[in-house]
Amino acid sequence: MSRSKIIALIIGVVIVVSLIVLFFGQEIVPPHPRVAIITLTGPIQGSDGGLPFPDTAITPELVRGLLEQAEGDRSIKAVVLRIDSPGGMIAASQEIGDMIKEFEKPIVVSMGDQVTSGGYYISAHADMIIAQAGTITGSIGVIFTHLNVDGLLEKLGIEMETVTGGEHKDMFVTPLTPERRYLIQRITDAAHDQFIHTVAEGRDLPISEVRELATGELFIGRQALELGLVDRLGGRQVAINVAAELAGIQEWVVIELAPPVPSLFDLFLGGGSILREMAIARLLGDEITLLRTLLKTYSLPRY
């Protein structure tokens, strides 16, 4: 056999063996344990409205994708959620909270500057919460801002007449009557109660104790530690160490799990994309765009 043939044969064998190792490598050689960092920043919303800046909102879809990625990767032994959020929509917070509760690997929250309200709600089911001494957290409460946009509508020359099937179908869009205020208060109280139960369950605290804290009050990290709302003070590195400890690993590699890259269509023309928003603003004008934003932002009670 000539020298060239021997070299070609060796190269061929190396390539084939490499492909086999790539296919079955994880079964043959267990991968090095990893701790994944997932960064969640911004308000909590049902869907993101900020492309091409998809990480400006925390959505159930975003969190689901990242947690599924972490759960599906056998080398990832624990997850650190690096959160910075003022809170947001109730159902979206609950959906994300449930995902964290059901996540099967150790999961540790590392709080950034502000993790309040819905941000705290989604943190409550983590195995551990680490905050900085100066992190602003708490705000366990519900807020509903009723907007009276009559003045803006009048300015825009828009007259609305509403026909409803059901006495209170328009309860969120007309000036509040005492009766409707009571109905909205009832919804708000129910959502507040759900928040309290979640914190009590997630943090293993008596409901009566959480109820005393759940005044909507803000706490600084050190206070939150004393009140049992967080487990330890520290930053990202402390959270990584705690996560690794919970996973029972001595050595690990840290990786960042990034949100998925939006498709070109989503980037330029999808819902919430900057081009689409610019086009809407140009078509509707500034004032109607403001009205649209107000109604979208303040139409429902929020954590």
Next chain:
Amino acid sequence: MEKGILETLVGVLARPTSTIRSICQQRPIGWAIIVYLVASLVSTIVWIETGFYDLEGMGLPDVGMPTIIVGSIIFNIVILVVFTALSHLAASLLGGKGGYGGLFSSFGFASLPGIFVAPLAVVGMLPMVGALLSGLGNFGVLIWSLALYILAVRENYLVSTGRAILILLLPTVVLLVLSGLLVGLLLLSV
């Protein structure tokens, strides 16, 4: 081919100048397509296995490995045909004298170093230094392939190395400018 295919393959890696020159003259288009497809196939499989082709992550439907492989083969062949044509056009404009078949064949063989992404991906699985070594290795493979592409142009059109680089840059720049114009027009139209 005067030499056997195995000798030519080893020649591309070990004695690139004389081997590429010989390929430009003999134009083994069939073998060039096979080599190019094998190298593309290896890269595609490696990218799938290492998560580079994360279609769901890119907001696209996950169509499965066979579809990705077939799609990638078709796409790569189209790219080879179009890029060779654009390079041939650029070479003609810059005074190069040589045939399309010679360039196509040598481009096909020039993709051969791409097969080394497979062992490099295995190296990347090693803890701690694996990613660094694999990254450096992949960069080396990229430079190696680029050098072979430049050699292919130089030997096919009998031009200087500088002119060969210019010939390869022209189609790349044209494609980038056209893409930029397209995006610019899209932005202005809103």
